[in-house]
Amino acid sequence: MALDFSLSADQEAIADTFGAFFAKESPVDVVRAAEPLGYSPQLWQKLRSLEAPGMAAPDQEGGGGATLSALVVVAEALGEAIAPVPLIEHWVASRACPAPEIVSGERIAAIALRPADADGTWRLVPGGAVADVVVGLDGGELVAVHSPAPMAAPSNHGSAPLADRSAREGDRVVLGEASELDPLLDMWRVLTAAALVGIAERAMRMGVDYVLERHQFGRPIGSFQAIQHGLADLPALVDGGRFLAHKAAWAFDEGMVDGAGVIDMDEGNVTEFAPLAAMAMLHAADAAAVSTDRSLHYHGGYGFSLEYDIQLYFRRARGWANIVGDPSRERRRLADLLWGPAKAMAGR
Amino acid sequence: MDFRLTDRHEALRTEIRACIDAHIDDEVIARAHRTGANHCVELAKALGDVGLLAQAMPGEGQDPMAMWMLSSEAEKAGAPFDSVGMALVIAGVLNAAGTPSQNQRVTAALLAGEEFVCFGLTEPDGGSDLPAISTRAVRDGDEWVINGSKMWTTMAQVSDWVFLLTRTDPDAGRYGGFTVFIILMDTPGISADPIHTMSTERSNVTFYDDVRVGDEWVVGEANEGWQVVSIMFGFERGIANTGALTPLLRRFAQWAAHTGVIADPVHREHMAQVAIDAQVAELLTQRTAWTAAVGEPSGTQGSIAKVFATEAYQRHARWAQAAAGPEGLLGLGESGAAAEGWIDHDVRHSVPQTFQGGTTEINRNNIAERHLGLPRAR
Ligand SMILES: Cc1cc2nc3c(=O)[nH]c(=O)nc-3n(C[C@H](O)[C@H](O)[C@H](O)COP(=O)(O)OP(=O)(O)OC[C@H]3O[C@@H](n4cnc5c(N)ncnc54)[C@H](O)[C@@H]3O)c2cc1C
Numbered sequence: 039m040a041l042d043f044s045l046s047a048d049q050e051a052i053a054d055t056f057g058a059f060f061a062k063e064s065p066v067d068v069v070r071a072a073e074p075l076g077y078s079p080q081l082w083q084k085l086r087s088l089e090a091p092g093m094a095a096p097d098q099e100g101g102g103g104a105t106l107s108a109l110v111v112v113a114e115a116l117g118e119a120i121a122p123v124p125l126i127e128h129w130v131a132s133r134a135c136p137a138p139e140i141v142s143g144e145r146i147a148a149i150a151l152r153p154a155d156a157d158g159t160w161r162l163v164p165g166g167a168v169a170d171v172v173v174g175l176d177g178g179e180l181v182a183v184h185s186p187a188p189m190a191a192p193s194n195h196g197s198a199p200l201a202d203r204s205a206r207e208g209d210r211v212v213l214g215e216a217s218e219l220d221p222l223l224d225m226w227r228v229l230t231a232a233a234l235v236g237i238a239e240r241a242m243r244m245g246v247d248y249v250l251e252r253h254q255f256g257r258p259i260g261s262f263q264a265i266q267h268g269l270a271d272l273p274a275l276v277d278g279g280r281f282l283a284h285k286a287a288w289a290f291d292e293g294m295v296d297g298a299g300v301i302d303m304d305e306g307n308v309t310e311f312a313p314l315a316a317m318a319m320l321h322a323a324d325a326a327a328v329s330t331d332r333s334l335h336y337h338g339g340y341g342f343s344l345e346y347d348i349q350l351y352f353r354r355a356r357g358w359a360n361i362v363g364d365p366s367r368e369r370r371r372l373a374d375l376l377w378g379p380a381k382a383m384a385g386r
Numbered sequence: 387m388d389f390r391l392t393d394r395h396e397a398l399r400t401e402i403r404a405c406i407d408a409h410i411d412d413e414v415i416a417r418a419h420r421t422g423a424n425h426c427v428e429l430a431k432a433l434g435d436v437g438l439l440a441q442a443m444p445g446e447g448q449d450p451m452a453m454w455m456l457s458s459e460a461e462k463a464g465a466p467f468d469s470v471g472m473a474l475v476i477a478g479v480l481n482a483a484g485t486p487s488q489n490q491r492v493t494a495a496l497l498a499g500e501e502f503v504c505f506g507l508t509e510p511d512g513g514s515d516l517p518a519i520s521t522r523a524v525r526d527g528d529e530w531v532i533n534g535s536k537m538w539t540t541m542a543q544v545s546d547w548v549f550l551l552t553r554t555d556p557d558a559g560r561y562g563g564f565t566v567f568i569i570l571m572d573t574p575g576i577s578a579d580p581i582h583t584m585s586t587e588r589s590n591v592t593f594y595d596d597v598r599v600g601d602e603w604v605v606g607e608a609n610e611g612w613q614v615v616s617i618m619f620g621f622e623r624g625i626a627n628t629g630a631l632t633p634l635l636r637r638f639a640q641w642a643a644h645t646g647v648i649a650d651p652v653h654r655e656h657m658a659q660v661a662i663d664a665q666v667a668e669l670l671t672q673r674t675a676w677t678a679a680v681g682e683p684s685g686t687q688g689s690i691a692k693v694f695a696t697e698a699y700q701r702h703a704r705w706a707q708a709a710a711g712p713e714g715l716l717g718l719g720e721s722g723a724a725a726e727g728w729i730d731h732d733v734r735h736s737v738p739q740t741f742q743g744g745t746t747e748i749n750r751n752n753i754a755e756r757h758l759g760l761p762r763a764r
Contacts (some may be wrong), residue, residue: 040395041451044680045675049387101609157392159717246758263763266754269748273757274694278666281673284387284664292390295502303639305462306632306664309389316489317662374662377639 043281045111052111060119061087066347072122076197077168077188078202082123091143093179094129099136110232114280117236120354122150123167124199126229130213130222131173134213135182140171146187149226151362153216154205164361164362167191167199173213180218184209188353210385212333218293221295224315227362231315231322234359235279238322238329241351242272245333248348253337259336269330273376275325282321286314302377316372323359330355394450398441402459405432409466418466419718419731422580422588423544425502427470433470434499436513438662443497444478444621450684457626458668462633464728468587469502469541471626476503477548479618483606488518492547492568503547503568506592507615513537514748515559516551521594523552523567530554530604532567532575532597542578545571548592548620555609556591564611567603574598586718593683623687623744624674628695631664631702632741633730637725638706653709658703667695686757689749696739697746707727731733 045053045199063084085091094109095101113126124146127300131147139145148165153175155161160174167190173182184207191199217272246269249260259265288300289311299310308314330352340347362368374380391399409429416423428498431497433439442452453474460467460740473496476760480493489536495501512519542548548569569576575597581589606614639657642648648657670691678683706729707714707722716723717730740746 040388040390040392041672041676043676053586098523218421228408242758244758250760258761261756261761263751266748266758266760266763269760270552270750270753271693274666274670274690277673278670278694281387281669282662282665285389286668288387288389303661304636306629306635306668308661308665313661313666316666320658321662321666368650369655369658372658372661376658377648377654380651380654 039257043120046107049108049111052108053115055088056090056115056119059084060115060121063122064119066350069120069122069183069350073197074193075167076122077124078122082146085123085125086143090125091128092132093144095132095136095141099141100134100138101141106228106290109229110283110287113229113232114236114239114283117233117358118240120240122197122199124168126167126226127165127234129229130226130332131169131182133225134173134180134218134222135171135211137171138183143364145170145184145341147171147173148203148224150203150205151223151226158204158325159201160205161251162200163203164358165199166201167383168202169203172203172205174205175216175219175348176312178216180213181205182211182213183207184211194357195360196354198361200361217348219276220312224286224312225290226288227315227319228283230358230362231279231286231309231318232283234319234355235276235283235324235328237351237355238272238276238279240323241278241333241348241355242269242328243270244343244348244351245272245329245336247338248333248372265336268336272325272329272332275321275328278324281324282314282318286311286318289314303377306370308376310375313375316368316375319359319362319370320365320372323355323365326355326359338342388505390704392449395455398438398452399455399459401436402433402438402456405429405436405438406459406463406465406491408432409764410463415464415466416427416719419586420588421542423468423469423581424587426466427545429465430469430470430473430499430502432499433540434497437501437538439470439477439497443481444678445481446681448478450625450678451672452672454625454675458629458632459583460670461627461629462636464633465644468683469544470499472505472541473497473499473502475618475621476505476547478621479549479614480605482617483614485602488605489601491586491617493544501548502544504539504540504542504545504571504590504592505548506539506548506747508538509534510535510537514745517564517612518550519553521550521552522556523554523565525554526598529565529598529600530565532569532594533598536592536737537593538579538589540587540589542571542590543580543588544594547571548557550594550606551611551615554611558609561612563609564615565608566605566614567599568605569597569599569603583738585737587735588729612668620683620685620688620743623685623749624691624695625678625737626670627743628667628691629673630699630732630736631660631667631695633728634699634703635660635664637728638709641725641729643708647709656702656705656709661707663694663698663702667691668699671696686753689744689752692744692745693749693753696736699732699739700736703729703736709735
């Protein structure tokens with residue numbers, strides 16, 4: 039194999055299928071109708087008919103056993119459509135907890151990104167408002183807790199189905215050690231990065247379409263160089279995010295985990311999964327933020343109105359990204375992965 | 387997508403490194419900075435001897451990954467490589483558009499690492515607006531007589547040849563009536579004055595005063611020179627000179643580890659950001675090379691890679707300098723300088739990267755018009 043920036047035949051087929059699916063089944067009126075909860079049960083049922091909820095689970099458990107390289111393609115299509123379904127969280131949880139009713143999508147699973155607090159509550163779990171099962175850390179263990187979904191979310195920036203969930207009340211199963219969450223979180227980072235790339239890509243195209251159509255001073259505003267240059271910065275951010283997400287997925291599929299990959303900062307060579315996943319998430323979050331910001335700005339006042347779709351993308355660019363926590367802390371975590379923990383290096 | 391380099395490319399990298407290691411040391415690097423010529427004959431000859439220059443030459447049927455790899459390994463090592471990079475571009479142009487005798491005489495010597503060539507394109511009144519140049523070549527019997535001057539003829543002082551863009555028919559429209567010549571620098575009538583810069587690199591103004599050359603030195607067709615320079619722009623952009631973040635970060639991290647500053651969470655956060663941008667710059671560059679390798683136009687992708695990489699280089703060099711405090715102000719070779727003065731050098735050296743080889747604005751115009759499909763603004 040050799041360096042190749044095109045989608046493989048498999049990836050191409052998946053991109054076509056899911057691109058067409060989300061375009062047809064999750065147009066913006068479906069997205070709008072699902073607000074403020076950010077969940078469409080009908081869309082979820084349609085995903086089930088494609089067997090999408092089980093794609094990530096291992097095939098010996100009846101799942102699709104899809105590679106991460108395949109899943110990132112779906113995640114980008116989902117992001118482009120800002121589809122109101124917690125598919126990414128469900129997939130990641132299903133890797134740890136591939137029960138038949140989860141693999142089939144009959145029950146929705148979610149993943150708590152932060153450990154439960156002292157009183158046993160997972161705060162603001164993405165997908166938590168609609169999940170029947172939540173996987174996360176509690177008291178040093180990875181557990182799955184089955185309990186009724188609240189089906190309500192606090193009003194939030196990205197209209198995401200977030201909710202606090204109990205790590206203690208309900209049917210609680212211990213899945214393994216705390217360290218088993220780390221690869222799941224990295225998988226979540228990569229898939230969320232791909233979804234954010236989808237947001238960035240679509241927002242860029244919405245901006246281009248709008249500035250071609252909108253006339254001021256007797257000409258399309260897209261002929262003003264200030265606007266052109268603001269948009270011209272976006273392809274690097276979008277493409278860079280896409281390549282990083284794909285590279286991280288490739289590293290995972292090739293087994294570059296737990297030190298099997300390379301981290302050589304002198305050569306600028308990184309093929310280890312965890313740092314690539316962190317890079318993908320951080321960069322894609324920036325790409326989505328900048329792309330939606332510029333695109334909205336070039337919509338002028340209309341971009342601020344609820345009627346225009348760009349605001350839906352603007353809010354999700356932040357809402358889907360910031361749920362992982364302060365990006366400054368994520369960058370420091372990346373620095374630990376690349377150069378080792380801070381203390382060990384000091385004074386060397 | 388696949389991100390693995392082939393065994394052949396890994397072997398190529400090993401070979402390139404061996405050449406660089408054998409010929410580049412601190413003294414060679416210091417000499418380049420002292421003399422202002424980012425140039426090392428020994429390295430060029432060594433790369434030529436083992437056939438690496440012939441492999442890295444851009445063009446149809448060639449492997450653009452080889453050019454990327456050579457450029458990026460040289461950047462990582464801080465090796466004086468610019469004159470070789472320029473020779474490769476012109477070798478590629480001559481290979482695509484030159485005559486057999488030009489290839490025998492010039493291309494072969496360039497690819498052997500024995501002769502060098504400078505670019506005579508830009509003029510005082512023809513910068514970004516290159517078609518506005520006024521250097522004239524006029525027919526006289528079976529010769530051409532050239533008069534005019536060129537700005538920023540970098541490497542003229544060490545070059546055997548100049549690749550010269552002239553006007554031969556001023557009435558042939560914006561892109562018509564240009565003719566490109568490949569001319570020996572010691573042809574009577576050619577002279578050069580240095581341009582000293584705020585970095586260690588020297589450039590030149592070159593003057594062409596009744597310079598007489600025969601038809602055999604016309605590259606491509608007379609009056610069709612714009613096609614020839616277009617080939618050249620396609621070769622240059624976004625494949626070479628996009629890898630500066632990796633050595634910047636390496637040197638900063640070494641300095642930070644040495645001083646203990648590396649434990650500072652604020653610095654760590656920024657170092658991580660530099661690492662991300664270095665990855666992105668590399669991926670965008672590899673994509674440009676890959677696109678060219680599969681035979682598709684890579685022009686806008688080159689612009690995308692170039693703008694991102696050069697802007698990130700400036701941003702992060704300036705951050706590194708501020709983060710290093712007063713020691714970050716000390717120049718190359720000064721005792722006590724942060725990272726032996728490389729940080730100060732990077733701040734200076736990164737400045738022209740956003741206009742050399744096409745400015746950021748010109749590249750953004752290119753991306754806006756040809757990648758995003760926006761109307762022409764100019
Ligand atoms: C170190 C160095 C080495 C070089 N080496 C060579 C060499 O070897 N051979 C050679 O031929 N040339 C060389 N150049 C020249 C280089 O290619 C030019 O500097 C470049 O093309 C820009 O031209 P200019 O400097 O005249 O700037 P101008 O064209 O005068 O531009 C000035 C500013 O205006 C902006 N601008 C111009 N037009 C537009 C527009 N349409 N829209 C928006 N903004 C615009 C530019 O982006 C820039 O910021 C070198 C330059 C440097 C600095």
